[in-house]
Amino acid sequence: MSENPQKNGKNNGAGFWLLLFGIALAFYFINESKRSPENVRGESISQRAPEPPAATVTDIAPRKISDSNDPSATLQIPFSRPVKTAAVNDLLVDPAGTLWAATEAGIVSIRNDQIKHYRLADGTFPFPQAQCLAHDGSRLWAGTLFGLCVFNENKRFVRAEASRGLPSQMIWDMTSDGKTLWVGTQSGAAFLGKDDNFVVIDEEGSNGGLRQNWCQRIFRVENWFVASHDNGISLWNTSFPAANPEWWKNIDHARSGLTRPVTDFAFDGKYLWLSTPRGVLHLTTPVSRFFSDFMPNLVSYSRVHGLPADRINSMIHHRGALWVATNEGIARIKNEHIQLISPESGNFARHIRKLAASGDLLWLGTDNAIQFINTAMVD
Amino acid sequence: MMVKRHYLRFVAFLKSLDIYQLLSLPVLLLVIMFSGDFRTTDIRIGVILPLTGAGSLRAGSHRNGLELALKHINAQGGINGRKIRLETRDSKGSATLAAELARDLIYETEVVSLIGGLSPAETRVIQQVAENAQVPFLTALCTHHEITENGSIFTFRSITDDKSQFEALAEFSARRFNCRKPALIYDSTLYGAESAHKYMEICIKFGQQVCAAVSYQPDSLNFRRQLQVIQASNPDALVLLTPADIAAIITRQAREARFNHPILGGNHLSLPEYSTVSGVYAESVITTMPFNPRLGGQRADYFLSEYYDTYSSQADSFAALGYEALMLKVLALRAGEANRLAIRNSLAQLHGWESVAGSGGFDNHGNQVRPAEIAIIKERQKIPVNLEALF
Numbered sequence: 001m002s003e004n005p006q007k008n009g010k011n012n013g014a015g016f017w018l019l020l021f022g023i024a025l026a027f028y029f030i031n032e033s034k035r036s037p038e039n040v041r042g043e044s045i046s047q048r049a050p051e052p053p054a055a056t057v058t059d060i061a062p063r064k065i066s067d068s069n070d071p072s073a074t075l076q077i078p079f080s081r082p083v084k085t086a087a088v089n090d091l092l093v094d095p096a097g098t099l100w101a102a103t104e105a106g107i108v109s110i111r112n113d114q115i116k117h118y119r120l121a122d123g124t125f126p127f128p129q130a131q132c133l134a135h136d137g138s139r140l141w142a143g144t145l146f147g148l149c150v151f152n153e154n155k156r157f158v159r160a161e162a163s164r165g166l167p168s169q170m171i172w173d174m175t176s177d178g179k180t181l182w183v184g185t186q187s188g189a190a191f192l193g194k195d196d197n198f199v200v201i202d203e204e205g206s207n208g209g210l211r212q213n214w215c216q217r218i219f220r221v222e223n224w225f226v227a228s229h230d231n232g233i234s235l236w237n238t239s240f241p242a243a244n245p246e247w248w249k250n251i252d253h254a255r256s257g258l259t260r261p262v263t264d265f266a267f268d269g270k271y272l273w274l275s276t277p278r279g280v281l282h283l284t285t286p287v288s289r290f291f292s293d294f295m296p297n298l299v300s301y302s303r304v305h306g307l308p309a310d311r312i313n314s315m316i317h318h319r320g321a322l323w324v325a326t327n328e329g330i331a332r333i334k335n336e337h338i339q340l341i342s343p344e345s346g347n348f349a350r351h352i353r354k355l356a357a358s359g360d361l362l363w364l365g366t367d368n369a370i371q372f373i374n375t376a377m378v379d
Numbered sequence: 380m381m382v383k384r385h386y387l388r389f390v391a392f393l394k395s396l397d398i399y400q401l402l403s404l405p406v407l408l409l410v411i412m413f414s415g416d417f418r419t420t421d422i423r424i425g426v427i428l429p430l431t432g433a434g435s436l437r438a439g440s441h442r443n444g445l446e447l448a449l450k451h452i453n454a455q456g457g458i459n460g461r462k463i464r465l466e467t468r469d470s471k472g473s474a475t476l477a478a479e480l481a482r483d484l485i486y487e488t489e490v491v492s493l494i495g496g497l498s499p500a501e502t503r504v505i506q507q508v509a510e511n512a513q514v515p516f517l518t519a520l521c522t523h524h525e526i527t528e529n530g531s532i533f534t535f536r537s538i539t540d541d542k543s544q545f546e547a548l549a550e551f552s553a554r555r556f557n558c559r560k561p562a563l564i565y566d567s568t569l570y571g572a573e574s575a576h577k578y579m580e581i582c583i584k585f586g587q588q589v590c591a592a593v594s595y596q597p598d599s600l601n602f603r604r605q606l607q608v609i610q611a612s613n614p615d616a617l618v619l620l621t622p623a624d625i626a627a628i629i630t631r632q633a634r635e636a637r638f639n640h641p642i643l644g645g646n647h648l649s650l651p652e653y654s655t656v657s658g659v660y661a662e663s664v665i666t667t668m669p670f671n672p673r674l675g676g677q678r679a680d681y682f683l684s685e686y687y688d689t690y691s692s693q694a695d696s697f698a699a700l701g702y703e704a705l706m707l708k709v710l711a712l713r714a715g716e717a718n719r720l721a722i723r724n725s726l727a728q729l730h731g732w733e734s735v736a737g738s739g740g741f742d743n744h745g746n747q748v749r750p751a752e753i754a755i756i757k758e759r760q761k762i763p764v765n766l767e768a769l770f
Contacts, residue, residue, distance in 0.1 A: 087513055104512055128486045129512070145482045145508070170478055186478050186504075214474070214504065230474075230500060231569060254572040260503065260525055277529035311530025327530060351532070367513065 074329075074340035079364075080372045082349065083108075083115060088365025091356035092133035094140060099356065099363055101370055102130035107142055107157060110370065118157055125149070125157045134174035136181045136192070143171030143183060165198035166190055167213070177220045184215030189227055201225075201242045209248030210234045219265035221272060221287050228262035233274070237291060251296040258298065266317045273322060275312035278302055280324055280333065306338035307331050314365075318357040319375055325352035330364065332378065341378065421464040422457070422717045424708060425484035427495035427505055428520075432472035434497045437650075437697045441520060442467060443690055444701025445494065447682070450689075452705070458712045463705075466490055474500040481508040492517070492711075492722050494704050499523035499570055506534050515711075515723040519704035520697065522646065523570065524577060527746035533723050535745040537704055541574060542581065544645040544667040547751035549582040551665065551764070552616050556641050560590040562614035564605055564629055566621050567594040574620040590614050595625075602629050606636050619644040627656030634660045641665055645751075649696070654759040661759065667751040668761050670696035674737025674752075682735040703734040 086105035093099050098111040106125040107118040118124040125142075132143040140151040141160070148163035148171060163169065168187035175182045181192040188202030189210070203213050212229035219226040225236045232252040240247040253260055259278040266273040267287065274281040279302025285295050303310045309328035316323050321334035329350050332339045349366035356363040360376040426445060428438035445465060453462045466488050470477035477496070484490045485508065493509050493516040496502030502521035509516035510533050517535045518526065524542040527534060552558035563578060565571040571594065579589045591612035593605040606629075609617065617633060617640060619626040626644055630653075633642065641663070647653065648666035657664075672679040682702055686694035694702075710732060711725035730748075731740040739749045754761040 087511075089511065131511075145486070145511075168475070170482065186475055214478075216507070230503060252569075254569055254576060260529060261507065277531075309530070327532065 074342040075378060076342050076344045077373055077377045079343035082366075082369035082371045083110065084369050087367045088353050088370060089130065090132040091354045091363050091365045091370070092135060092140075093356055093358035093363070094135045095137070097358065099358070099370070100133050100140065101365055102133050102142060102144075103365075104129045106130055107133075108370065123156070126159050131171055132174045134176045134181055136176045137178050141174060141176075141181055143174045145170050147171070148183065162192060162196050162198055165200075167200045167202055172214075172216050173218045175218050175220050182218055182220060182225065184218035184227060186214055188213045189215045189218055189225070201236070206236070206242045206248065207245045209236060209242060209245035209250075211250050211252070216261050217264060219267075219272075221265075221267045224287065224290060226265055226272070228265070228274075230260065232256065232258055233262060235290060235294075249290060249294045251298075256296050256298060263312060264314045266315045266322060268317045268322065273315060273317070274298070275315045275324065277311045279305070279307060279310050280312055280315065280322070301333060301338065306340070308340055313352060314354045316355045316357055316362075318362060319360075323355055323357075323362060323375075325355050325364065327351050330355075339378075341373065421462050422712065423464050423466050423488060423490045424705070425481070425488065425490035425493045425495075426465050426467040427470050427477055427480050427484070427493065427501075428467070429472040429497050429501065430467075430469040434472060437520065438497055440695050440697035441701035443686070444694065444698035444703075445705050447686055447689055447698075448702045448705035448709075451685075452709055458709065458717065461717065463709070463712075465705075470495075470501055472498065472501070474498075474504045477501045478504040478508055481505045485509070485512045485514050490514070491717055491719055492708055494519065494708070496521045499526070502526055506531060509533055513723070514719050515726055517704055517707065517726070519700040523573075525573075527744045531745065535707075535726050535741055537707055537739065537747050538669055538700055539646075539667070539747050539749055539751045541577060541645060543747075543749075544751040545574075545578045545581045546584075547667055547753050548618065548643050548645065548665065549578075549585040549587055551753045552641060552643055553585040553587060555764075556616060558616040558641065559587055560612075560614050561587055561616040561618050561643075562590055562609040562612060563592040563618050563620060564602070564609070565592065565594050566625065567596055571620055578618060578620065595621075599625075600628060602632050603636070605629075606633055606638065610636070610638065614640065616641045616643060618642075619648065621647070623647045623650040623653040624656055627653045627661070630657045630664065631660045646696075648756075649754065649761055651695075654756060661756045664756045666754055666756065666761065668696065668754040668763065670699040670736050671752050671754075671763055672699075672735075673763070675699070675735040676737075678733065679735045679737075699735050703736050703739070706734055707732065 085101060085108050086103040088101050088103050090102040098109050101108040105119060107130050109116045120128050126149060127144040127146040130142050130144050134141045142149040142157055147169040148160040148166060149157040150160040152158050166183060166185055167190060168185040170186035171183055173184040183190045188200055190198040190200045193199050201210060203210050211234050212231040214229050215227045217228040223237060223239050225238050227234050232250060235249040236242055237247045251258060259276045262274050262276055264275040270286050272283045272287055279300045281298040281300050284297040284299055301307060307324060308331055309326040311327045312324055314325040321332045324331045324333060330341045330352055332341060349369055351367040352364050353367060354365035360374050361372045362375050364371045428442055429435055430438050449463055449465055457463055466484055468480040470480055481493060493505060493514055496505050496518040497520045499521060502518050506516055510531055513533060515533050517537060519537045522538055522541045524540050527536050561582060563575050565575040575592050582589060591609050591614060593608050595602060595605055619629055626648055630642055643665040645667050646669050648664060649668045654661050672683060683694050686698060710729060711722045714725040715721035729741050739747055742748050753764045755764060
């Protein structure tokens with residue numbers, strides 16, 4: 001008789017633990033299913049099934065219904081199947097040929113059809129979003145709105161020690177000239193010195209040479225450092241000290257009619273190009289003559305000249321042409337001739353936020369995917 | 380009997396559990412609570428305003444308007460049973476701080492939408508962070524034309540912008556005073572120069588040509604030199620593109636220097652500090668007014684009385700625009716799901732609405748289509764020109 005309560009108690013206990021485990025497991029899976037993004041680690045581009053038509057709430061609806069271009073004016077070529085990601089902020093092809101994408105959900109890498117995600121949720125990326133990428137020849141760097149990260153030998157992104165030396169942890173852009181890492185932040189720009197410490201360039205330190213500290217886009221061309229900010233563009237001849245404003249050139253928004261923000265830069269080997277919300281601007285002074293007779297003359301290409309939209313998000317000079325990404329697709333400017341590019345069939349996201357090139361491939365980072373086209377097919 | 384039997388069985392079940400099992404019951408409860416993700420019950424909207432420092436009076440009124448709207452919405456049961464919560468942050472007038480606040484609200488507080496911005500620099504930086512993260516952003520205070528002219532997708536503005544104000548001023552001065560040669564005084568900051576450039580561009584459409592455009596350095600109090608330059612060019616109107624307190628000083632000095640032509644200015648001349656500082660010299664000055672209670676009808680009457688009951692002060696235009704801003708977000712939330720893209724898409728489809736500030740709507744750039752309203756200052760009161768005959 002005395003064994004029965006114990007036995008019953010044990011049975012009850014086992015049932016209780018089973019119930020507890022079952023409930024916890026059920027809630028865990030319910031919760032995980034709410035949170036888990038669509039992306040699957042290690043998926044293959046070529047094996048990925050076609051995406052189902054997206055629901056209304058995952059698409060950006062046009063502000064007006066008539067936002068479409070005449071399809072007859074476009075060159076139709078095949079586009080790769082989109083790899084679904086969060087909104088892409090930057091693309092980079094590293095020296096080994098891996099494509100890296102900085103997205104609103106972390107980092108995505110694509111190499112030989114293998115896709116890998118680096119996210120806060122799985123501990124492979126320390127921040128919720130990634131803004132920009134740069135490779136200085138030996139290390140891959142990721143800039144975020146929370147600080148600077150570096151890709152380490154454990155194949156993870158970790159917060160970089162050097163990040164503390166930046167003027168702000170809000171990093172908007174990065175670039176590298178192959179040796180030195182340059183960073184544009186909310187409170188000034190900086191470059192990484194030989195001792196792995198950042199040297200800061202700001203309005204105060206440059207004695208007004210850099211007209212404003214919010215460096216939204218930065219660019220290196222020959223011996224010039226170019227930064228776009230809220231007042232316009234500042235160009236510094238890096239052969240001379242930044243503290244001397246005489247070695248800086250400036251183009252102001254108000255005086256030059258330059259529309260904010262300057263979203264990207266490109267260099268065609270002779271001239272500097274700027275992308276803005278009002279089209280592409282061509283700076284008519286050759287870079288080689290910036291120092292002697294710099295004139296802020298800008299020639300514009302916009303929708304009225306045949307671009308798919310006025311708002312230019314990104315551009316790149318690749319194989320003798322300027323490739324332009326807009327909210328309405330991509331176009332190519334070659335020998336002052338504009339050609340629109342659209343997919344032969346299927347869908348592609350029209351809001352292209354970033355371009356990168358490697359070999360014949362032109363990578364497109366959109367607001368929800370990564371795709372590529374073969375530029376050899378355009379000619 | 381049935382209930383008693385079940386009760387006794389339940390008590391027996393509890394008695395059969397050992398101490399560890401009993402202690403684990405609260406843990407089970409916590410697991411269930413956190414798995415349910417109760418944090419998402421409220422719909423969070425981020426607000427970034429310069430609540431201290433320059434512009435804090437306007438921002439404070441705006442916040443009061445937003446909070447009154449919040450009170451009314453939540454009293455009605457919120458949106459589909461979910462309450463709205465405002466996550467309000469003080470940018471202290473710093474664009475850098477505003478950027479960090481926008482970042483934290485988006486990625487850490489996980490707001491579904493943002494409202495705020497007063498100065499163009501502050502508004503632009505919030506806009507950039509919001510556009511980047513694809514979060515709908517509504518400004519109801521910043522009037523700089525470029526905010527909705529830069530190809531943005533997630534940005535909306537519910538206040539009438541500078542361009543509309545300048546068009547209304549140029550059109551009215553041409554029609555009413557046959558003005559053909561206005562002169563401008565603008566502050567030498569970037570915003571002032573851009574505004575002057577825009578005014579010169581717009582007034583040509585109304586047959587006007589700016590005959591003199593003179594800037595001044597910040598902290599100036601004596602504008603005799605600027606006024607001499609202007610009077611030498613013999614203008615038939617003076618347009619002030621300056622902050623309210625500076626505009627008041629210029630108005631006084633211009634009238635004392637016997638400048639008898641009309642003086643005009645945008646929304647800043649409708650601020651109380653303009654009338655207070657310029658005193659009787661503000662008489663007959665032409666301004667635009669961002670909020671005319673008569674256009675809002677009964678909605679405006681209700682808002683004004685509720686505002687007075689809540690804050691024991693009269694609601695100004697900034698409060699009304701704050702009230703309108705949150706009501707627009709509610710319209711968007713009611714039209715779709717409470718996620719960022721759905722809110723953005725619903726706002727983009729809001730081509731017409733009725734609110735405390737009257738009829739309004741967003742154009743294809745997300746900008747307010749409501750035309751700027753012209754008022755004349757009479758005895759320190761702003762009288763809409765269509766009602767001028769009554770006074």
